[in-house]
Amino acid sequence: MAVYTKLSDREVASFLQQYDLGPARDREPLSGGVTNSNWRIDFTGDPAAAVLTVIEPETGAAELDFVFGFQHHMAAHGIPLAAPIAQKSGAFYGQLAGKPAVLAGFLSGDWPREPNVAQAAAVGTLLGRMHLAASDFALRRTNPMGLPDMAAMVRALDPLTIETAVPNLAADLAGAFRETLDHWPQGLPAGAVHADLFPDNVLFDGDRISGAIDFYYACTAPFAADFAMAHAAWCFSAGESVFLADRSHALLQAYEAVRPLSPTERDALPLLARAACLRILATRLRDWIAPVEGASVTAKHPGEFAARLRFYSTDDGARAFAP
Numbered sequence: 459m460a461v462y463t464k465l466s467d468r469e470v471a472s473f474l475q476q477y478d479l480g481p482a483r484d485r486e487p488l489s490g491g492v493t494n495s496n497w498r499i500d501f502t503g504d505p506a507a508a509v510l511t512v513i514e515p516e517t518g519a520a521e522l523d524f525v526f527g528f529q530h531h532m533a534a535h536g537i538p539l540a541a542p543i544a545q546k547s548g549a550f551y552g553q554l555a556g557k558p559a560v561l562a563g564f565l566s567g568d569w570p571r572e573p574n575v576a577q578a579a580a581v582g583t584l585l586g587r588m589h590l591a592a593s594d595f596a597l598r599r600t601n602p603m604g605l606p607d608m609a610a611m612v613r614a615l616d617p618l619t620i621e622t623a624v625p626n627l628a629a630d631l632a633g634a635f636r637e638t639l640d641h642w643p644q645g646l647p648a649g650a651v652h653a654d655l656f657p658d659n660v661l662f663d664g665d666r667i668s669g670a671i672d673f674y675y676a677c678t679a680p681f682a683a684d685f686a687m688a689h690a691a692w693c694f695s696a697g698e699s700v701f702l703a704d705r706s707h708a709l710l711q712a713y714e715a716v717r718p719l720s721p722t723e724r725d726a727l728p729l730l731a732r733a734a735c736l737r738i739l740a741t742r743l744r745d746w747i748a749p750v751e752g753a754s755v756t757a758k759h760p761g762e763f764a765a766r767l768r769f770y771s772t773d774d775g776a777r778a779f780a781p
């Protein structure tokens with residue numbers, strides 16, 4: 459579970475008074491996730507349940523306007539997601555314990571621990587539709603997890619602790635960051651993207667998506683980089699990180715049925731996938747090596763993404779994106 463901020467019942471009750479929802483019947487911390495603090499709140503009326511999120515990384519008002527504006531824009535285009543519930547004032551967030559706090563609809567279903575091919579295809583379609591829908595969303599946000607910042611995050615870690623967390627990784631990391639930064643493709647089609655569409659951020663009822671969650675890393679970035687992040691997240695077995703060609707094929711085909719990739723985007727995908735692995739490696743290494751004291755959180759192991767980074771440097775990795 460991830461809970462960094464401890465809340466009293468009194469604080470939550472007073473926060474909920476800003477909504478037209480009546481009092482809470484129950485509050486349970488939600489397991490999963492490593493970034494924010496989340497609780498399920500049960501009500502006696504309608505809706506029966508909602509998710510309360512306290513946003514933990516420092517996020518300015520303009521960035522929050524981007525995140526909630528993006529979610530509403532996507533919902534208006536028929537993208538299934540957990541929409542933020544408006545307060546009586548019309549605002550989409552308030553403050554709890556001095557941090558931005560949001561109430562969102564509770565989605566049915568669960569996230570897939572080992573996605574099947576139909577679920578990978580459903581995510582490909584979802585991502586293609588999100589990228590098309592982004593074309594008329596005007597707000598912009600700089601990527602809060604940009605590669606130069608991720609490189610600095612890793613540089614701040616002791617190489618010996620990296621070696622203990624993931625053997626044989628530390629020596630490759632600096633070169634991998636340099637290579638992706640030096641060859642970062644310019645001029646790719648870009649717009650507002652989710653940027654963190656992992657299996658644990660998409661809830662399913664069977665093979666049908668009930669909704670996407672966790673839009674807090676959404677930003678303006680190349681669509682191909684967002685596709686590459688989803689590829690790195692969905693196309694490997696959990697734990698062992700063995701590449702799964704059938705999932706990859708399903709994701710790519712379904713995406714391209716909605717939004718075909720240009721040859722330039724396709725050529726960039728191996729490098730963008732390595733960059734995606736480096737972004738995930740950076741925060742997972744930081745959270746593994748220096749966990750936040752007093753927090754209830756199950757850190758995600760960085761080793762999975764070291765394996766995926768290596769895969770995208772091989773010929774098989776390049777072939778994964780062939781038409």
Ligand SMILES: Nc1ncnc2c1ncn2[C@@H]1O[C@H](COP(=O)(O)OP(=O)(O)O)[C@@H](O)[C@H]1O
Pocket residue numbers: 460488489490491492493494495496509540562563564565566569658659661671672
């Ligand atoms: N709107 C929602 N409906 C149902 N479950 C949710 C919802 N939002 C979050 N969850 C559950 O809480 C977990 C953690 O939420 P998440 O947004 O991924 O946290 P974090 O921001 O820390 O990544 C998810 O894996 C999911 O199981």
Ligand SMILES: N[C@@H](CCOP(=O)(O)O)C(=O)O
Pocket residue numbers: 490491492493494654656659672738741742758
């Ligand atoms: N999805 C990434 C980074 C953030 O994790 P999240 O639990 O906040 O989505 C990862 O898996 O490391």
